[in-house]
Amino acid sequence: MHEVFSDAIERLSNGEKVVVATVVRTxxxxxxxxxxxxxxxxxxxxxxxxxxxCVEGDxxxxxxxxxxxxxxxxxxxxxxxxxxxxxxxLVCGGTMYFLxxxxxxxxxxLPYASEIDKAYSxxxxxxxxxxxxxxxxxxxxxxxxxxxxxxxxxxxSIGNEKEDEDAKNKAFELMIHGRNEYVKTNSGTxxxxxxxxxxxxxxxxGGGHVSRAxxxxxxxxxxxxxxxDDREEFANPDRFxxxxxxxxxxxxxxxxxxxxxxxxxxVVATRGHRYDNVALLAAxxxxxxxxxxxxxxxxxxxxxxxxxxxxxxYERLNEIRSPIGLDIxxxxxxxxxxxxxxxxxxxxLGGSGAPMKLDKKQIDRIxxxxxxxxxxxxxxx
Numbered sequence: 001m002h003e004v005f006s007d008a009i010e011r012l013s014n015g016e017k018v019v020v021a022t023v024v025r026t027x028x029x030x031x032x033x034x035x036x037x038x039x040x041x042x043x044x045x046x047x048x049x050x051x052x053x054c055v056e057g058d059x060x061x062x063x064x065x066x067x068x069x070x071x072x073x074x075x076x077x078x079x080x081x082x083x084x085x086x087x088x089x090l091v092c093g094g095t096m097y098f099l100x101x102x103x104x105x106x107x108x109x110l111p112y113a114s115e116i117d118k119a120y121s122x123x124x125x126x127x128x129x130x131x132x133x134x135x136x137x138x139x140x141x142x143x144x145x146x147x148x149x150x151x152x153x154x155x156x157s158i159g160n161e162k163e164d165e166d167a168k169n170k171a172f173e174l175m176i177h178g179r180n181e182y183v184k185t186n187s188g189t190x191x192x193x194x195x196x197x198x199x200x201x202x203x204x205x206g207g208g209h210v211s212r213a214x215x216x217x218x219x220x221x222x223x224x225x226x227x228x229d230d231r232e233e234f235a236n237p238d239r240f241x242x243x244x245x246x247x248x249x250x251x252x253x254x255x256x257x258x259x260x261x262x263x264x265x266x267v268v269a270t271r272g273h274r275y276d277n278v279a280l281l282a283a284x285x286x287x288x289x290x291x292x293x294x295x296x297x298x299x300x301x302x303x304x305x306x307x308x309x310x311x312x313x314y315e316r317l318n319e320i321r322s323p324i325g326l327d328i329x330x331x332x333x334x335x336x337x338x339x340x341x342x343x344x345x346x347x348x349l350g351g352s353g354a355p356m357k358l359d360k361k362q363i364d365r366i367x368x369x370x371x372x373x374x375x376x377x378x379x380x381x
Contacts, residue, residue: 002120004037004048008113012106016042019063019102020109023050024132024192025182028094030080035180035194040064050098055080059098066102073143074100075132099132099192101143112147116196125150125178125197125263127171131158132182135189139163146191150175159189171195176262176289177348197263199224200348203288205251205279206270207234210294213337214267215242221341228254229270251279255286264288265344267324273299277306284316290347292324292340326353 004020011018023036031051038048038056040063050056055078062074076098103109112128119126131144140159148154148171157164163185174181174195184190202218204211207229218225219242229235232248240246247254251270260266266283268291270276276293280303283291293300300322307317325339326346346353358366 001035001037001048002117004039005113005116005120007039007041007047008103009110009117011039011041012103012110012113015106017067017102017104018042018109019066019100021050021059021063021098021100022130022192022194023096024075024099025097026094028080030094030096032096034182034192038063040067042067051096055096059100063100063102066100070104071102073102075142076100097132099130101130112145115147115149119196119198122198125175125195127175127193127195129158129167129171129183129191129193131189131191133188133190135159135163135185135187137187137189139187140189148172158191159185159187163187163189167191167193177350178263179350198261199263201226201260201264202344203228203255203258203260203264203266203283205229205255205266205268205283206275207231207239208269208271209333210336210340211267211269212239213333214269214340215240217337217341218242221345223265226258228258250275252282255282260286260288262287262289263348265290265292265348267292267294267340267344269294273302277303280320280322281307281310281312284312284320289319290344291320292343293320293322294324294336294340295322297323321347 008018008020019040021038023032023034026033036050038046038050038059040046040060044064046060050059077095079095115126127148129146131140131142134141137160144158146154146156146158146164146167148168154168158167170181170183170193174193175197178195178197180194182192200223202223203226204214205228207227215225225243226245227235227240227243228247228249228251230248230250235246235248237246245258247257266288268276268279268283270279276295280293293303304317321343324343325336326342328339330336330339
């Protein structure tokens with residue numbers, strides 16, 4: 001998505017028109033999820049993707065027609081039926097909903113795009129809500145926007161005062177990890193709200209084998225990486241070449257020096273109980289929404305007892321994730337690192353961690369359908 005906003009800034013700054021198409025909802029199996037974007041330029045070229053295939057081609061064509069005709073924002077629905085799937089070699093059976101939003105004047109979009117671009121660079125979180133369907137009260141129209149900053153400032157409106165206030169509250173929730181959501185209001189207004197924030201950050205307290213394996217996963221997943229260990233031989237660029245910041249200090253000294261924000265994930269994996277104890281308390285006092293401790297349940301219980309004695313609030317203690325990671329029966333440092341990073345991604349992206357495997361009922365229906373089809377073919381021949 002970042003490339004779409006960067007391209008929009010460049011084109012609009014040069015006085016060109018653009019159309020920004022966004023996937024705002026999906027149902028069933030689809031090649032892209034909400035938030036996917038495509039920008040179509042005045043010369044017919046573009047950047048980004050909505051999932052490819054003939055659906056993207058249709059949206060692309062519609063965007064070019066809007067620019068030629070001077071049309072306004074459109075909302076479109078595509079059912080990925082067997083015919084569409086066959087055309088593109090896709091195996092999908094869902095529905096995709098698109099907002100096709102033409103921008104004819106730089107003033108209408110450039111300020112928002114510029115602040116979103118800065119958010120990607122770490123200069124504060126923002127959110128943009130766009131009306132997809134107008135409500136019955138007549139206070140909104142498709143394409144209306146509400147732009148919200150993390151300091152509470154806002155511009156525009158998606159309808160009435162109550163809906164704007166609800167959207168602002170929703171924006172603050174989504175800003176933490178840069179998520180999006182499709183919202184239906186009581187008036188019938190429907191809007192898509194997208195939040196943009198700083199890149200995710202991973203702080204690893206401890207420079208052991210699991211930390212080394214975890215660090216190797218962080219960079220490909222576009223996390224900024226911070227390492228802290230009071231032993232210089234375990235906290236240095238040779239051991240952690242991927243790290244953006246390395247502090248050869250204890251976590252309680254190092255953490256206040258790091259640019260920790262709510263979109264930061266802290267993993268405590270030091271070399272022993274007494275170090276974990278202090279490190280976890282220091283991590284829990286930061287604004288990071290995700291704090292995890294590596295260790296057994298017995299170790300966790302003992303450390304939690306110490307944290308309660310230190311006065312850590314019950315609500316914050318309840319947020320800590322320990323033992324850390326998803327249960328994949330991990331044993332090696334590399335396996336444990338995968339378990340931890342999987343939980344971090346689940347937390348950040350809003351997943352459930354449940355298996356995506358088809359259940360037995362679905363498999364039974366598939367088998368029964370194949371049996372019926374085979375029987376019908378035999379009877380027909």
